[in-house]
Amino acid sequence: MAGVMIGIEVHCQLNTESKLFCSNSNDMRNKKPNESVCPICLGYPGSKPVINKHAIELGMRIGLALDCKIADSMFFSRKTYFYPDMSKSYQITQYEVPLATEGYLTVGDTKIRIRRVHIEEDPAKLMHVGGDITNAEYVLIDYNRSGVALAEIVTEPDFTTPKQVHQFLDNLLSILEHLGVYDSSKEATLRCDANISLDGGERVEVKNITGFENVEKALNFEIIRQNGMKRMEVKVERETRHFDSDSNTTKSLRKKEYEEDYGYIFDPDLPVIKISKEWVSSIKKNMPxxxxxxxxxxxxxxxxxxxxxxxxxxxxxxxxxxxxxxxxxxxxxxxxxxxxxxxxxxxxxxxxxxxxxxxxxxxxxxxxxxxxxxxxxxxxxxxxxxxxxxxxxxxxxxxxxxSSSGKIDLDAVVKKVLEENKKAVDEYRSGKQEALKFLLGRVLVATNKQADPKLINEALLKQLGASIAQ
Amino acid sequence: MVPLIQSLVKKHLERLAAEDVNLDDFAPKVIEKAKALQERFSPFITINEKLASENMPRHVMKLPFSVKDNICTRGIRTTAGSKILEPYVPPFDATCIHQIKNAGGFVVGKTMMDEFGFGTFATNCAYGAPKNPIDPTRVCGGSSGGAACVAAAAEFPHIAIAQSTGGSITAPAAFTGTVGITPTYGRVSRWGLIDYANSMDRIGAIGKCVYDAALGLSIISGYDPMDSTSLNAPKTDYTALLGSEIKHLRVGVPVEYFGADVDESIKRNALDMIKGLESFGVTWEEVSLPSTKYAISAYYLIAMSEASTNLAKFCGLRYGMEGPLDGNYEQYFAQLRGKYFGEEAKRRIILGTYARMSGYRDAYYLKALKVRAKIIGEFRKAFGRVGVIATPSMPIIAPRFDEVKKLTPVENYAMDRMTVPSNLAGLPTISVPSGTSSGMPTGIQFIGNYEQEGTLVAVAGACEQV
Structure with missing residues (x-):
């Protein structure tokens, strides 16, 4: 598969008590839709975000675990776009200066470079009723997820096979779990977007794939699809696609003729946060x-x-x-x-x-x-x-x-087998050692192969000996 | 010493202390008076009529406040002057409303303002325009026009809670002959303020006199963890600083604010006032703030960039106006925003979005931030030499409604040239009456260094005695 270039973005819901900018619980277990919400994560007029410092510390842990450089100060930006999952119609994220940059993670023998790790808020969850994102009848919005702290981890396009991506994700997941920054038992999710291009062609983005197997499947499908297009001399277009886990295929969501323009500005509600050397070293010291x-x-x-x-x-x-x-x-x-x-x-x-x-x-x-x-x-x-x-x-x-078969009365079974196989008993007594093996096999069958052959052997010898003494 | 100007608020507080106010009918009577004001000058978007019938214990409702309609009041409709929020009743109080209630204050009504604060004359409101009590053919100034109108016209003790982004407290205070305090950025919590441009938005107070405005600020200031840009400074009683010595105060007079583009009589009134302060031992000198000429451009680029993101949330979901659920999401919100945003709001959304688009962002938004830093630097330098800076509050007296109509947007924006620089810098200001011109009040604005509201109150108090 020469010429395959894959880069991924992983969105990890961080294991904080509360959301990134408000005090609503992050724990989504047993939550009804739109239960864990407040004016801040619903984007009510007049509400203001207040940063959850713990999320930054978890982000720093990720950065340090991936050998990244940690920025010496951080600030947030507004990424504006109109989509019903975004309560304020802008996402508070990091743009110019991410929390961490220039790290790597080794998968097998390949070093996958980490471009950046940054902190941002999760959008609300959309439920597509009567279909998927491409053909739903209508959409329901659950704001429980709105404002949950995310770490976005972006790699360089260093992967050459979908399998590598899968391995990377397995390793990354284990790292995130060991760091205590991610806890799937609280229904936190890890979501992946993948960018793939073949032989220097246009880059296709497959968005919001859940499950590592699905990431591999989606990418394998893309390689086949894009190779097929090349064979038919159809130009691969720059676009965003969606993975359909029912058919294991990807479907086009939108064409991207130009870079999307989010009109980033500095978020004026959130002041610059200094990240002192002492802060970083205290995180380093307490790294799991x-x-x-x-x-x-x-x-x-x-x-x-x-x-x-x-x-x-x-x-x-x-x-x-x-x-x-x-x-x-x-x-x-x-x-x-x-x-x-x-x-x-x-x-x-x-x-x-x-x-x-x-x-x-x-x-x-x-x-x-x-x-x-x-x-x-x-x-x-x-x-x-x-x-x-x-x-x-x-x-x-x-x-x-x-279970009745739990405890086998081995002695009773052996006794019964000896009675039923008098010929073999006689043969054994006359010195034929093979006869013992035969009897052992009978007992084993009689216990539904549940008894330990060693124990059967002992029981056989005991009863055979006893009958000799008789 | 000449006695301070009689404050209705001060007198009322004294009567309250002496238990000389019948609290059983005080609040309902104030509401009736507010309705009468509404008949004459329409300063309110919503009068808190529920108050009269509410089962609230009357004895806690002691001091009337009017509140600019972009400040969230729980249970009282809050529109920010926009049609898009016409049905919006906030589920929470702004921090300053908490503080007012804790201090024994109550909300008389929500005052008229330019939609989301987008205006200098309080004429861009979806619900009408307040008339200047001194001459009802003239505007009150904006965007806190309703606030200044009530402060000027109320015959009951009252403090107006106002808000400024680029001069929206100073402008209406000057046009109506009232006193407006705009505190240091962060002094008053913005929690519950419907954002215009978050990096400049400040809540302040307007009163008939310095005492009233200073009391208002004393009540609403203080650190608030709900606002990440809140100033962590102790609460101060600014009324206690009235009449304090200003003997060694040096006043800076910036040449850039006294140019040919300012009415002669306004400049003369300001300079006369500064000379009048000499009797208090105040000295003055010229200072220069050369980047002032870039302030309007920088201000509007930053303010519109921020505003265009703030207004993105109004999509007909969750709160505010809704429309028929036709078409897809984009069609839905585009139709709704097209219908309910006013012209000036649309203009600022378009301009603000343009200024932060990739390809233009460096040339406009980021460049404006650099100019802002330069302006702040020049102020800092000036405050190395002088304690306060004095300027005319506005370049003109309150214009007539028909005159405002003739202004182009650019002429309109240029009216903010006296007030925008200090708002870019987040510096505290106070506007006090400096005299009259053609029968209309003129104002002098004092700009203080960061956290020096006390000095501003003291010098403004002295002005009342000149």
């Missing part, structure tokens, strides 16, 4: 551990291989937190990692759940591992049990009680 550092620590502290550590940390910050908490309660880091990687993650993914919103808890998960370790249940049975556990959150012990 970043994913890369954590991977190294996991390798050292828990003797994990780098791949396992990376999966645990980059899949979801909460998963890594869960892992560490388990290790504190169950001192076999490798076992914890195996069970999480091989079975827990699979069950969560199957339910498309993230651990923080799931019913899985450290206590009950450790209980499961303990049951396996002391032989109360077999590994094979545990693998079945874990699905039900992830579904219900009921403790493994309780699940065993509930």
């Amino acid at each position: 551990e970043l994913p890369d550092q954590r991977v190294k620590r996991f390798v050292k502290q828990y003797a994990l291989d780098e791949y396992t550590a990376s999966v645990l940390i980059y899949a979801d910050k909460n998963l890594a937190d869960f892992y560490e908490e388990c290790c504190r309660n169950y001192n076999k880091p490798q076992t914890v990692a195996n069970w999480m990687m091989n079975y827990l993650l699979k069950s969560l993914n199957w339910r498309s759940e993230r651990i923080k919103n799931s019913k899985v808890r450290v206590g009950t998960f450790v209980e499961l591992l303990t049951l396996i370790e002391n032989g109360t249940i077999t590994e094979r049975y545990a693998k079945e049990l874990i699905k039900e556990y992830v579904d219900t959150g009921i403790s493994p012990k309780e699940l065993m009680k509930k």
Whole structure:
């Protein structure tokens, strides 16, 4: 795919208590539409914004984590445009001097340069009724989102494949979660706009894609679409497109013959904020551990291989937190990692759940591992049990009680198998070791493959020995 | 010492202290008087008639205030002089309204103004124009015309809360023979003020005399965390500074403000007043503010740029006028704005949008900001030599309505040349009567250094005794 150039803009809703310029809660859990609003975020005449300093600090954390330069002062501008999602018909954003500039994030072997990180307010949420943005019957506006603090992270057009973009987003998400600036469990969102051009052609923007898989899909579609146009010798036009996740295609929203003119002015309601060296260094000092550092620590502290550590940390910050908490309660880091990687993650993914919103808890998960370790249940049975556990959150012990097949009376099964296979018993007694293997297989079948072969072996030898003594 | 001009407000406060006011019918009577004023001069957009019938305890309604209609009053319609906000009743009070209520004040009514403050004569209002109480064929000046009109004509104790962006307190005060204080930018919270140009908008007070205006400012000033540009300074009782010594005060007289473009009698009245202050031990000297000639251009570019963004929110959604839900969003709001914005508002939106468009932004908006910085620098330099700067308040006396009609927009804007520089700089000013010309009042404006409202009150108080 020579000549593909992709750059992205990521909008991250910041994990602040209140919105960027008013005191309404940022937490959108269980909120009715237009419940978390006030004269400021509704843009009422006479209202004025007051900056939430915490949002700036979270923005600084992002900048520092991405190796950016932090500006020594910051101010806001008004970006004017008429669209029903914008209560004031201008967005308070940063224009000339962003909070942070010139950073990078490495994806695989590729250094993706970060052009800027800036703070701005989120517009309201539009609900397109009876269709999508291109053909809705009418539109409903929910101002709960209006004024939520956003960090916009803009890359240089350094990506050459959609896959790279996906990886970058995975890494970035983990960084944002580790920084404590983003919390998806509060229904915060991460939205992505992507710009893509082929062989130096016109740049096409695909706007407001949710979900990293969709970003990759949208870009793959664009590459096919634009290549197709080139083959047919149709000029790719500069335009803004919208990704339709039902058809996995992009649709044209508007042609852009010229740069949009937002008529930026300095926002005269908000004074310049000095960012002192002391302020930056206090943020630096209190920076949480970043994913890369954590991977190294996991390798050292828990003797994990780098791949396992990376999966645990980059899949979801909460998963890594869960892992560490388990290790504190169950001192076999490798076992914890195996069970999480091989079975827990699979069950969560199957339910498309993230651990923080799931019913899985450290206590009950450790209980499961303990049951396996002391032989109360077999590994094979545990693998079945874990699905039900992830579904219900009921403790493994309780699940065993509930399930009749939980506790197998191995001795009874063995006794029955020996009675039914007298011939094999005789063969064993006459010295044929293969007969033991046959009997073991019978017992296994009789327990629906739930019993541990090791335990079956022990039970067989015990009963066979007893019958010899008889 | 000559006694201070009798203040109705001061007398009323003394009577209140002596429990000599019948508060049971005081407020309703004031409302009746306001209605009579409305008949004669139409200074109000809305009279707070509800007040008379409200179940408010009368004893808390002690001092009447009129409030310019771009200041939000909870439960009282607030239009900013525009048709587009005709049905708008704010759900909250401006900070200054809180302060007035806490001080025992009440709102008599909302005063007439040019739409969103866009005017010098209070003739660009969707609801009419206030008539000058001294000569009703003449304008009151703007944009706080209604405020000055009530201050001049009220026969009851009253303070007018006014607001200035480019001279909207000084101009009507000068035209009506009243006193107008425009405080340092940030002294009075802008929370609840419907924005014209946020970097210059200031709420102030107009009264019959210096005492009234100074009391008004004392009540409404103070730090407010709801306004990010609020000045973090302690509250001051400016009335206490009336009559304080100004013996060593040096008054700067800027040559640029006494040119051929100012009426002779107005210049003479101002200079006579300055000479009259010599008896208080005041000295004066000429100063120069050479960038004054660029102030009008810089002011209108900045003010219109900011205004055009402020007015973008009026789209017929959430509040204000609505229209039939036809067509798409763009068609809807374009039709609505076309119908309900006045001509001057449209002119300023178009010019302001133009001045900040990419390609013109550097040449207009950003250049104007540079001129502004230069003007501020010149003022700072002047205040190194003098304590206050004295200028004529307005270059002309209040014109007749028919004269205003003949003015082109550019001639109209040029009328602000005495007031715009200090508004660009955010410096406090006070306008006091300096005499008369052709039977109409003239005003002298004192510009003070930042946070020096006290000095302005003292020197203006002295003027009342000259």
